[in-house]
Amino acid sequence: MFQVYQAYKYFEQIKSGDIDFLTFINKGLKSLNEEDKVLYRDVVKSTVNRYYFLKWECERLELDDNDFYVVLLALYHYKKGFNDETLKAYINEGKEYFSYDPDKIYSKITSLNHGFYPLTEKEEKNFITSTGLRFAYPFYIVKMMVNQHGYSQTYKLLSSSRKNIPLSLAVETKKTTVSKVLESYKEDFQIGTLSSRTISYVGKNIVKHPLFVKRDIYVLDQVSAHLGDKLQIEALDDILLIHPKRDSFSKDVLRQLNDLGNLTVVCQNPIQEKNLRESIGNKKAPLEIFTSDMDVLLTHVPYSRFNKVCLFVDSTELGLVRHNPQGLLRLKQSDIDGIIEKEYEDLTEALKFVRTNGKLIYVAYTYNKKETYQIINKYLNEHKNVTLEEERMIFASDIPSDGVYYAILNKTSDD
16 A cells, blocks of 8 residues: 655655665566556656755745655645545654644645645746756756856756657667668667667557567667767777666677677676676676776776776766756765766776777766866876877757767877
């Protein structure tokens, strides 16, 4: 039976990082009946995606600083068929865990009359306030984005992060080609906009599609495919992937190596390592997987070993909000300077694993220029043995993908 307090507990675990949002949505409710599963998923998902708006609304309703009220508002606003009597029952349920007057809470929430708390005229005219509330972003992030990208681009980027995009896939080249797939199933697929290796699925229920059933196609987001293209994988490559954000990228690199090179993947945590091992299965390949922080990576692999390294830094991840909305909940303004400092340290350390005449791709899933262009400029100014081959920031508002910045660096010597 659905309990609003349990939905609150799920949300708190996601917010704290104890549960991954996508893992919860896809796997976390398997033991429940279908009706309860849908209700928990919808309420928690709405709370995560609309948190900063709901938090603001709680303040306007003069509710205490308690995320239980945020979950109640998510239930009230976003669950269809929800009535006031049901709300009253859930408020009474919460009284067992929190000290409050249920009649007062009920009166404040129902004063919305199933609408949303209105913005004042002044708030409507303030771009940072109105945009932050419309797309549920903290105001300091909206302000930072405006300062770096301007009003129009900021609006496009934030709005795109709240929109669904078609599923991106790649073809198994040993079995078929992109052109054959598009010719045979022109109603179901479109050519990818970022990588010619990808196709976008615009049909329904990919799991039952004959090409997916036969494993002629597999899930691969466009950014991962594009980064794989930029690696320019060749036979006998020795490649190191540090903290990839998507398992599909690691698997795609392994596919392209085709057992003719070596791949080492450094995961951020044991859960990521477990998921990657399970997804690869019993496939025998020149592959090494382990979990490590950057500061102890040398205990696993030697310096100057790899001809190609791809470093995925832990960034503010503003380009991953569509895929990873809980990132906004965990990000604090006071942490950003420390994040930038750590990114620079990780770049410095990662380049030590690149051999002379090798390359490193620096990847940050963010739009913050201080974590991207400025870090690379600083590093190039301080290290003359590294040159810039290419850099680019990809906006999710322009291409149906994650937002990302990457820089391709060439190492000319070890000095």
